[in-house]
Amino acid sequence: xxxxxxxxxxxxxxxxxxxxxxxxxxxxxxxxxxxxxxxxxxxxxxxxxxxxxxxxxxxxxxxxxxxxxxxxxxxxxxxxxxxxxxxxxxxxxxxxxxxxxxxxxxxxxxxxxxxxxxxxxxxxxxxxxxxxxxxxxxxxxxxxxxxxxxxxx
Amino acid sequence: xxxxxxxxxxxxxxxxxxxxxxxxxxxxxxxxxxxxxxxxxxxxxxxxxxxxxxxxxxxxxxxxxxxxxxxxxxxxxxxxxxxxxxxxxxxxxxxxxxxxxxxxxxxxxxxxxxxxxxxxxxxxxxxxxxxxxxxxxxxxxxxxxxxxxxxxxxxxxxxxxxxxxxxxxxxxxxxxxxxxxxxxxxxxxxxxxxxxxxxxxxxxxxxxxxxxxxxxxxxxxxxxxxxxxxxxxxxxxxxxxxxxxxxxxxxxxxxxxxxxxxxxxxxxxxxxxxxxxxxxxxxxxxxxxxxxxxxxxxxxxxxxxxxxxxxxxxxxxxxxxxxxxxxxxxxxxxxxxxxxxxxxxxxxxxxxxxxxxxxxxxxxxxxxxxxxxxxxxxxxxxxxxxxxxxxxxxxxxxxxxxxxxxxxxxxxxxxxxxxxxxxxxxxxxxxxxxxxxxxxxxxxxxxxxxxxxxxxxxxxxxxxxxxxxxxxxxxxxxxxxxxxxxxxxxxxxxxxxxxxxxxxxxxxxxxxxxxxxxxxxxxxxxxxxxxxxxxxxxxxxxxxxxxxxxxxxxxxxxxxxxxxxxxxxxxxxxxxxxxxxxxxxxxxxxxxxxxxxxxxxxxxxxxxxxxxxxxxxxxxxxxxxxxxxxxxxxxxxxxxxxxxxxxxxxxxxxxxxxxxxxxxxxxxxxxxxxxxxxxxxxxxxxxxxxxx
Numbered sequence: 001x002x003x004x005x006x007x008x009x010x011x012x013x014x015x016x017x018x019x020x021x022x023x024x025x026x027x028x029x030x031x032x033x034x035x036x037x038x039x040x041x042x043x044x045x046x047x048x049x050x051x052x053x054x055x056x057x058x059x060x061x062x063x064x065x066x067x068x069x070x071x072x073x074x075x076x077x078x079x080x081x082x083x084x085x086x087x088x089x090x091x092x093x094x095x096x097x098x099x100x101x102x103x104x105x106x107x108x109x110x111x112x113x114x115x116x117x118x119x120x121x122x123x124x125x126x127x128x129x130x131x132x133x134x135x136x137x138x139x140x141x142x143x144x145x146x147x148x149x150x151x152x153x
Numbered sequence: 154x155x156x157x158x159x160x161x162x163x164x165x166x167x168x169x170x171x172x173x174x175x176x177x178x179x180x181x182x183x184x185x186x187x188x189x190x191x192x193x194x195x196x197x198x199x200x201x202x203x204x205x206x207x208x209x210x211x212x213x214x215x216x217x218x219x220x221x222x223x224x225x226x227x228x229x230x231x232x233x234x235x236x237x238x239x240x241x242x243x244x245x246x247x248x249x250x251x252x253x254x255x256x257x258x259x260x261x262x263x264x265x266x267x268x269x270x271x272x273x274x275x276x277x278x279x280x281x282x283x284x285x286x287x288x289x290x291x292x293x294x295x296x297x298x299x300x301x302x303x304x305x306x307x308x309x310x311x312x313x314x315x316x317x318x319x320x321x322x323x324x325x326x327x328x329x330x331x332x333x334x335x336x337x338x339x340x341x342x343x344x345x346x347x348x349x350x351x352x353x354x355x356x357x358x359x360x361x362x363x364x365x366x367x368x369x370x371x372x373x374x375x376x377x378x379x380x381x382x383x384x385x386x387x388x389x390x391x392x393x394x395x396x397x398x399x400x401x402x403x404x405x406x407x408x409x410x411x412x413x414x415x416x417x418x419x420x421x422x423x424x425x426x427x428x429x430x431x432x433x434x435x436x437x438x439x440x441x442x443x444x445x446x447x448x449x450x451x452x453x454x455x456x457x458x459x460x461x462x463x464x465x466x467x468x469x470x471x472x473x474x475x476x477x478x479x480x481x482x483x484x485x486x487x488x489x490x491x492x493x494x495x496x497x498x499x500x501x502x503x504x505x506x507x508x509x510x511x512x513x514x515x516x517x518x519x520x521x522x523x524x525x526x527x528x529x530x531x532x533x534x535x536x537x538x539x540x541x542x543x544x545x546x547x548x549x550x551x552x553x554x555x556x557x558x559x560x561x562x563x564x565x566x567x568x569x570x571x572x573x574x575x576x577x578x579x580x581x582x583x584x585x586x587x588x589x590x591x592x593x594x595x596x597x598x599x600x601x602x603x604x605x606x607x608x609x610x611x612x613x614x615x616x617x618x619x620x621x622x623x624x625x626x627x628x629x630x631x632x633x634x635x636x637x638x639x640x641x642x643x644x645x646x647x648x649x650x651x652x653x654x655x656x657x658x659x660x661x662x663x664x665x666x667x668x669x670x671x672x673x674x675x676x677x678x679x680x681x682x683x684x685x686x687x688x689x690x691x692x693x694x695x696x697x698x699x700x701x702x703x704x705x706x707x708x709x710x711x712x713x714x715x716x717x718x719x720x721x722x723x724x725x726x727x728x729x730x731x732x733x734x735x736x737x738x739x740x741x742x743x744x745x746x747x748x749x750x751x752x753x754x755x756x757x758x759x760x761x762x763x764x765x766x767x768x769x770x771x772x773x774x775x776x777x778x779x780x781x782x783x784x785x786x787x788x789x790x791x792x793x794x795x796x797x798x799x800x801x802x803x804x805x806x807x808x809x810x811x812x813x814x815x816x817x818x819x820x821x822x823x824x825x826x827x828x829x830x831x832x833x834x835x836x837x838x839x840x841x842x843x844x845x
Contacts, residue, residue: 079155091732091734
């Protein structure tokens with residue numbers, strides 16, 4: 001079937017089967033390879049995309065259900081988003097496979113709660129696994145991004 | 154990284170490529186009577202046992218694997234057929250159309266039982282490999298499932314045990330674990346005019362090339378391996394995984410073929426060796442260690458992979474970083490009908506350190522000694538001899554221990570606290586080489602070191618920039634390509650920053666002394682151990698570390714709450730500080746998983762938790778307070794940091810529980826096991842014996 005998806009601010013017409021997941025469609029049709037399959041069952045967060053700003057697992061969402069919604073992937077943040085900068089400055093990654101999903105989730109965390117406590121960061125990021133175990137520096141990155149966002153110019 | 158621009162093996166494509174899927178055995182051990190593919194549509198390429206019967210065997214240390222199982226499957230998940238189709242879905246559907254008839258055979262799942270004389274044989278005859286990954290004499294035991302045994306014979310152990318004031322003995326177990334790299338295994342192969350090219354996520358491009366040459370009976374020069382960045386590996390992407398199947402499919406299809414494992418397939422592809430280790434130590438009343446005796450069984454599953462090497466590492470690591478004049482070790486690598494087990498961050502040290510360092514606290518308790526004091530009295534110091542006969546230099550075990558103890562306030566009270574110290578070897582013997590090509594103002598490194606997130610590219614580039622006196626931005630480090638890069642043993646055992654750093658020094662010297670356009674440097678670390686005596690050079694230098702943990706335990710639920718963990722690791726000289734910190738932190742977090750919850754569960758050879766929902770890897774919510782030191786010394790050489798902080802974490806936690814009267818002997822330390830220990834009335838379950 002033909003789908004109209006709005007991704008990273010642009011409208012796209014793509015081909016997909018009705019039972020295909022958004023993850024597969026974004027990768028195959030639009031080449032958005034920052035959206036990555038890992039667990040395949042929605043527990044690891046590597047395939048996270050933002051749907052109208054909310055993190056969802058691309059591996060569990062039927063692509064047609066994303067029609068009419070605003071889809072954001074890491075490519076759409078441009079590379080210089082404050083959360084991306086904070087991750088780079090804090091060295092909060094090793095292999096980088098989970099990083100796009102982490103960055104998108106953190107973006108939303110800080111929109112809802114601009115100054116999260118350590119416990120809040122741990123709770124909100126518990127659905128994004130990093131097998132390299134960069135969690136110490138991921139916490140630093142979230143705190144750094146929060147501090148930058150709330151700093152008085 | 155932060156934009157998701159890295160391209161992993163799962164991301165690469167070639168025009169006209171097909172997608173592969175693998176049909177796997179549902180039985181742990183069975184004869185394959187018939188593979189019927191007549192129902193598969195003609196557009197789908199099918200690889201059957203008959204297609205691979207004439208191909209060579211492979212295996213990094215023992216050539217016991219074929220591209221597909223031929224005539225006999227040896228574990229649940231053993232590949233019996235493979236298909237390649239235009240889409241992954243079409244391939245998946247074709248799998249369901251293949252009929253296989255099996256005749257089940259008796260199976261064995263426990264390494265100690267499997268090592269018995271009357272156990273069902275997983276392989277009817279033993280074989281060895283001639284490729285460079287088999288770096289020691291293999292000692293298979295004919296007529297048994299023991300594919301290798303490693304021994305240490307040093308001093309007179311019986312006499313020393315007889316003379317000891319105290320003897321303690323216990324058996325420790327470590328469960329299988331799954332690497333669970335975020336990126337699953339992925340490989341893409343293409344044949345072009347009798348030349349094979351493979352793009353794959355591998356830590357071992359040259360070992361893969363050698364094994365594929367063995368499979369297809371062609372010279373290594375006709376095979377090109379491009380090692381793409383990996384989304385984590387942790388040992389799972391060492392040696393041949395999917396490469397042989399995609400290459401055989403691509404040859405039959407006359408088209409490029411790519412395979413990406415589904416997540417559940419990871420659990421039947423490679424796990425960490427479960428191990429059973431019985432260890433006994435004899436000491437004087439003042440705590441001086443006199444002798445150690447150990448027997449271990451590493452369960453390598455249905456195919457040996459690098460299990461013999463793991464058994465060797467268990468064999469000497471279980472002795473620990475101590476002066477012990479009398480040592481007797483038998484370390485067995487045993488086939489079972491479980492999925493293959495292989496390299497896993499820690500490489501045998503995790504299992505060995507759990508046993509040896511838990512027993513040190515049992516001994517300390519028996520002697521009524523401070524566990525720190527007991528260790529400091531016995532740790533190896535510069536100029537001491539290890540049980541292998543080699544003299545150790547630049548060792549900092551005491552310093553690591555003191556730093557770790559101090560970090561958790563050891564002197565202010567030991568209740569709820571535990572310590573652990575370890576030595577871990579680096580691949581010995583091995584070779585490393587690098588070429589530096591000058592291209593305008595850029596310096597291109599031709600280097601086989603692979604990137605799996607450990608930061609090797611960054612560290613080696615920084616070293617190159619330092620040695621060349623240029624900015625790191627001027628260094629280029631393309632993906633390793635065996636057509637272009639000089640031979641390197643492999644990217645394992647935390648060797649690359651150390652070995653490539655030394656090779657770079659040679660290459661920079663050569664560049665300066667030669668034309669100035671290309672410099673080549675090669676180094677080797679020689680050594681190795683006699684498999685019958687354990688004498689020789691185990692490691693050309695030692696990875697050294699200590700760990701301290703503080704825990705609380707809920708007596709109602711058995712839940713262990715790790716309050717904090719501190720690791721002190723000897724770095725020699727730090728090349729890339731954030732990278733070194735990440736290695737320590739990541740190792741400790743992985744060690745926490747091994748300590749408390751990671752276990753591959755089996756039921757009659759079937760994995761029952763083959764997904765990331767039931768198999769728990771640590772999340773950010775599991776993270777305790779984590780701190781660490783990178784200990785440096787002026788003039789020291791670079792020490793690898795990739796895994797030193799993992800193996801000591803479980804024993805530090807176990808010893809912290811022991812300080813509360815709970816003597817745990819199995820990893821992971823589940824809440825159920827803790828509750829049982831509490832129910833035993835906090836009586837030690839240690840079967841210790843006091844000698845006269």
